[in-house]
Structure formats: structure tokens, C-alpha cells
Amino acid sequence: MSGNYSSLGSESVGGSVPFCPVIIFDILSCMSYPSFYCFSDSNLQTFPPSDNRGKVAGSFQPPRDADDTFSQPGQGGQGGGADTPQGWQSYFNVITYRPYFNVDTVDVLERIKDSLFPYKSDFVEKTSHNPDMYGPFWICSTLVFVTAALGNFAAYLAHKTSAGGGEAWHYDINKVTYAAIMFYGYVGVIPLGLYFLLKYLGVVSGLIQLWCLYGYSLFVFIPASFLSVVPWDIMRWVVVGVATLMSAAFLGLNIRSHIKTGSDRWFMIVMSAVALQLGLGLVIKLYFFTFFYHDTLKI
Structure with a gap:
């Protein structure tokens, strides 16, 4: 051994490996107090909560009216999935109509409240x-x-x-x-x-x-x-x-x-x-x- 280095057998590994007592101390500390030493410097990525509020997030396109300005599917109704029936067969598939049930309790209650105030006329x-x-x-x-x-x-x-x-x-x-x-x-x-x-x-x-x-x-x-x-x-x-x-x-x-x-x-x-x-x-x-x-x- 010379200084802070110890030589290994040349038949196994070439070169030398540094020997640091701090590393051993850290390992023993993690084994004894894992909550204080092991994860204190962890940098985990966090994601913001989704705003779907329980709505279906499918990727199916419902049958659309001839004019799309008056009847659009809600969130989750954009894009066509690979398994979505095409043509006239789509009208006989329950999945096709799923975006039209894509509402939660808040949405339904809000629309019911609007129906009780007819003078607004913005439904x-x-x-x-x-x-x-x-x-x-x-x-x-x-x-x-x-x-x-x-x-x-x-x-x-x-x-x-x-x-x-x-x-x-x-x-x-x-x-x-x-x-x-x-x-x-x-x-x-x-x-x-x-x-x-x-x-x-x-x-x-x-x-x-x-x-x-x-x-x-x-x-x-x-x-x-x-x-x-x-x-x-x-x-x-x-x-x-x-x-x-x-x-x-x-x-x-x-x-x-x-x-x-x-x-x-x-x-x-x-x-x-x-x-x-x-x-x-x-x-x-x-x-x-x-x-x-x-x-x-x-x-």
C-alpha cells in the first residue's frame, strides 16, 4: 500500500482503486439511519394533478353531425383509436358513444342549475x-x-x-x-x-x-x-x-x-x-x- 491507494493483483484487474474511508462511513450510516442519510439528496420529478375530475380519457371519435359547430364531443373524444369501428358499423358500437357520457357530477349539477334559470339563455x-x-x-x-x-x-x-x-x-x-x-x-x-x-x-x-x-x-x-x-x-x-x-x-x-x-x-x-x-x-x-x-x- 502506498499513501491512500492499495494495489490489486495485476492478474485480476489492471490499475489501482482509490480507498476512501468516507464511502465506508456513508454505507454504514445508510444501514443504520436510512431515512436521514440515504434519501436526503433525492431529486424526484413530481407531476401536477390531472384536471379530468374522473372523466373518461378515451381516444375514440363518436359519430359526428354534418355540422360540427353545434355538437362536439367532450374531452377524451379527440382522435380515432385503432379499435374504433369505421363507417356505418360505428353507430352500433357502445364505445362510439362514450364521449357523450364524458361528464362528472359537477358538470351535470351546473347544467341542471342553468336549466332552472331560463333567462340566461347561454346553455x-x-x-x-x-x-x-x-x-x-x-x-x-x-x-x-x-x-x-x-x-x-x-x-x-x-x-x-x-x-x-x-x-x-x-x-x-x-x-x-x-x-x-x-x-x-x-x-x-x-x-x-x-x-x-x-x-x-x-x-x-x-x-x-x-x-x-x-x-x-x-x-x-x-x-x-x-x-x-x-x-x-x-x-x-x-x-x-x-x-x-x-x-x-x-x-x-x-x-x-x-x-x-x-x-x-x-x-x-x-x-x-x-x-x-x-x-x-x-x-x-x-x-x-x-x-x-x-x-x-x-x-
């Missing part, structure tokens, strides 16, 4: 880049069971508080079927007809966006159904009437804000949409929350 602009079908589907599904169940319950209360309250009462199970046909049919067919009408008039429109708009316009009927259980017919008329006016105003103002500059016939289109919405509210009141003699069954 179309807020949802133009991410129209969803999640909210409309669950709003319609909730309305089916809420109106059917509460309609029967309201009929029961009306029967018990009437002069013939001692007679037998029967529920109407057909209200579930009729409610499903009415709400799903209305949200599915009316926007489809409006879409083709706007296409014929040369107005830029999107089918998914119209479905989204019509679906959220019906939310106000859910709390109205609960308030309509009160066994007082004037109260029911007021509740359903206010809900219908709010829904029709929300729908009409948003359609107007979108098509006013695109067609000279915008007034007729808006008035037709409002009239259909008022008709829907009238049907809800007369069928689910108006009770006649046939609601009682004599035995």
Missing part, C-alpha cells in the same frame, strides 16, 4: 363543446318513475280526502308505461324533427346538442311532481303551470339565441317548440295529477 354556448346524454337519460328515467309513483300517491290522497274515501282505491300500473313512452319519446323524437327542419332551412345544428337541451329542460318537472302530491287541485295547477313556463322559457330562449341569425323563420320555430313544451306540461297535469271518478273502484 347552448356552455355545452357546445361537450354535449352529454348522461343527464338527459337520467332525467327522463327519473321522471318516468317519479310521475308514475307520485301520480298514484296523489290519486290515493285525493281519493281518501274525497266524499267517497271509504270506497276501495286501486293504483294504475299503466302510468309507468305511458310515462316511459311520453318522456323518452318526447326527448327522442321532437329534437330529431327539429334537427331535420333546421337542416332543411340551412341552419347549423347538432342532434346531440338538441337532445341535451331538451333533456335538461325537463328537470324542473321532477320537483314539481313532488309538490303536486298536495291534495289541492289549485295548488297542482299552479305548480305544474310554473314548471311548464320555466321549462318552455328555457327551451325557447336557447333555441332563439342559436337560430335567430341563421333563419328568417326563427320566430315560428321557437313558438312551435314552446307550444309543444306547454302541451307536454298540460299532459303531465291532466294525466298524472288530475283525478276523476274512474280513479275509484266500487266493490
Whole structure:
């Protein structure tokens, strides 16, 4: 050994290796106090949290409308994946529609809140880049069971508080079927007809966006159904009437804000949409929350 160096056998390794006591000290320190000596100088790369908030981050392209300005997929709907069906087959694949359900609780609650304040008329602009079908589907599904169940319950209360309250009462199970046909049919067919009408008039429109708009316009009927259980017919008329006016105003103002500059016939289109919405509210009141003699069954 010469100085701080020790020679190794030339038959194994050529040259010399430095011998440093500090290295041995560091190794022994790591074995005894790893938390203080081993990782104190670590330089790990950190990544900022993602802002997807639980949204699907897929890479599939949904079927697009002829005009993309009114109906765009949300985040996660850009680009086409290798496994995405092409052509007409894409319309029969569930993955294709996944971007239209790319919303979280905050998004849905925000859109529901907007539907309760019709005077803003900015729902179309807020949802133009991410129209969803999640909210409309669950709003319609909730309305089916809420109106059917509460309609029967309201009929029961009306029967018990009437002069013939001692007679037998029967529920109407057909209200579930009729409610499903009415709400799903209305949200599915009316926007489809409006879409083709706007296409014929040369107005830029999107089918998914119209479905989204019509679906959220019906939310106000859910709390109205609960308030309509009160066994007082004037109260029911007021509740359903206010809900219908709010829904029709929300729908009409948003359609107007979108098509006013695109067609000279915008007034007729808006008035037709409002009239259909008022008709829907009238049907809800007369069928689910108006009770006649046939609601009682004599035995």
C-alpha cells in the first residue's frame, strides 16, 4: 500500500482503486439511519394533478353531425383509436358513444342549475363543446318513475280526502308505461324533427346538442311532481303551470339565441317548440295529477 491507494493483483484487474474511508462511513450510516442519510439528496420529478375530475380519457371519435359547430364531443373524444369501428358499423358500437357520457357530477349539477334559470339563455354556448346524454337519460328515467309513483300517491290522497274515501282505491300500473313512452319519446323524437327542419332551412345544428337541451329542460318537472302530491287541485295547477313556463322559457330562449341569425323563420320555430313544451306540461297535469271518478273502484 502506498499513501491512500492499495494495489490489486495485476492478474485480476489492471490499475489501482482509490480507498476512501468516507464511502465506508456513508454505507454504514445508510444501514443504520436510512431515512436521514440515504434519501436526503433525492431529486424526484413530481407531476401536477390531472384536471379530468374522473372523466373518461378515451381516444375514440363518436359519430359526428354534418355540422360540427353545434355538437362536439367532450374531452377524451379527440382522435380515432385503432379499435374504433369505421363507417356505418360505428353507430352500433357502445364505445362510439362514450364521449357523450364524458361528464362528472359537477358538470351535470351546473347544467341542471342553468336549466332552472331560463333567462340566461347561454346553455347552448356552455355545452357546445361537450354535449352529454348522461343527464338527459337520467332525467327522463327519473321522471318516468317519479310521475308514475307520485301520480298514484296523489290519486290515493285525493281519493281518501274525497266524499267517497271509504270506497276501495286501486293504483294504475299503466302510468309507468305511458310515462316511459311520453318522456323518452318526447326527448327522442321532437329534437330529431327539429334537427331535420333546421337542416332543411340551412341552419347549423347538432342532434346531440338538441337532445341535451331538451333533456335538461325537463328537470324542473321532477320537483314539481313532488309538490303536486298536495291534495289541492289549485295548488297542482299552479305548480305544474310554473314548471311548464320555466321549462318552455328555457327551451325557447336557447333555441332563439342559436337560430335567430341563421333563419328568417326563427320566430315560428321557437313558438312551435314552446307550444309543444306547454302541451307536454298540460299532459303531465291532466294525466298524472288530475283525478276523476274512474280513479275509484266500487266493490
